[in-house]
Amino acid sequence: MERNTDFAKMSNAEINIKMMGYDNEYKVKKDKIINLIHELEDLDYLYIKAKEELKKRGVFNDARTDD
Numbered sequence: 001m002e003r004n005t006d007f008a009k010m011s012n013a014e015i016n017i018k019m020m021g022y023d024n025e026y027k028v029k030k031d032k033i034i035n036l037i038h039e040l041e042d043l044d045y046l047y048i049k050a051k052e053e054l055k056k057r058g059v060f061n062d063a064r065t066d067d
Contacts, residue, residue, distance in 0.1 A: 005018070
């Protein structure tokens with residue numbers, strides 16, 4: 001991402017177009033992050049459910065590493 005944009009050399013319309021692009025990109029990235037968080041929550045739920053089942057069976061070896 002280019003951080004050295006010289007807005008002083010742009011017209012108001014050009015700045016507004018840039019801002020719309022930034023806003024759209026922000027929303028797309030935010031939605032991706034939210035989706036990834038939901039996927040992580042689902043994985044955590046499934047992992048915990050499987051772990052509990054193994055504990056019930058008396059066969060549990062935690063191979064998971066939380067990094």
